[in-house]
Amino acid sequence: MARTAHKELTRQRLLDQGVTLLMERGYHGTGLKDILAGVRVPKGSFYNYFASKEEFSAEVIRHYIEPFVRQLDDSLKRPEVDALTALKDYFRSLIAELERRRFVGGCLLGNLIGEISDTNATCLAALRDAVHRYRDQLERGLAKAQREGTVRTDLSAAAMADLLADAWQGALLRMKVERSVWPLEALVGHLLEGYFRA
Template sequence: MAKTPPRELTRAKLLDQGVAFLTEYGYHGSGLQDILASVQVPKGSFYYYFASKEEFGAAVIGHYIEPFILLLDGYLQRPELSGAEALDGYFQELIAELERRQFKGGCLIGNLSGEIGDTSELCRQALKTALGRYRDKLAEGIARGQAQGRFRTDLPAAAMADFLADAWQGALLRMKIEQSVQPLRDCCRHLLQGYFRPAEDRPTTHP
């Protein structure tokens, strides 16, 4: 088995720390010196890996979203789960992890979208690409659920995936304010077990 070159290992460590620092302190609150010191990389060596902090931020965004896509894909690859069950299992795992972390961090994509989404074109494109990849993976699960009769079919899977991703981001902000994962649970319940279901399968509500 081939070993990962040292340069790639160091780059990966920088990106890991970039995710940690930018999630906790934001883009502008994260100093390169602190990130470099955390992985014992001399400041002058940073530019061997990235041309600028902006390029580093864009790379961190792509690095951040990858585990979420892999986790969701892992649920979708399980043949015993329907598309609806795969999505629910995925989000329940995220909720459990956020509760374990005591509601800290939220979503780096959402955080950076608000902080630098309209000030850095390079990072904006990275955010757009990351969100697009994530939306497409959600849509894959929704389309499967539609084919299995578990989700409504009068709306395109991509549009429903956009709605789910947007609602989840809003619920993450509410989570921070309320210091509770209840907004996340409500988001999944109202969409995956409610609005996304065929009309005849939706829970009966009363005024």
């Protein structure tokens, strides 16, 4: 049992290191040697955890999106706030974290979509799944806000979730160019405080 727990802990540490390095250096700039050195795992041992760099990167993508989906779900389950307020609070917390990190990184999904989605089928499938999971969680939140009467109903929650997810990715790229969170703040203002309002 202890050996299984140790193996799972090492696997999680490899995934955490993968998120950090893929965010900083991208897929092509990250080698297995760098990943393993940060976790102090011998090179030959990598294949006890992952079949290839492609499969490792796909797992990193799944590992990366999970806390965002969970955080959004937790925000929407708060009984003391309505869904629209929960969505705004959620995005404001992301904005505050990005500002704290000095606009570095952005979103691993957006970064990898731009870098490898045309050339890596394994990662493309993981990226698509992650984007859909996130978009679906946004859709649930917007549908709840519609039921609560705070968000317009002439547009479907699915269409608004797509727009919000797509615009967020674009605003993250603009943030990196501008070295400012104003594109993200403008997005939240225009959509969640304006266009989506009932």
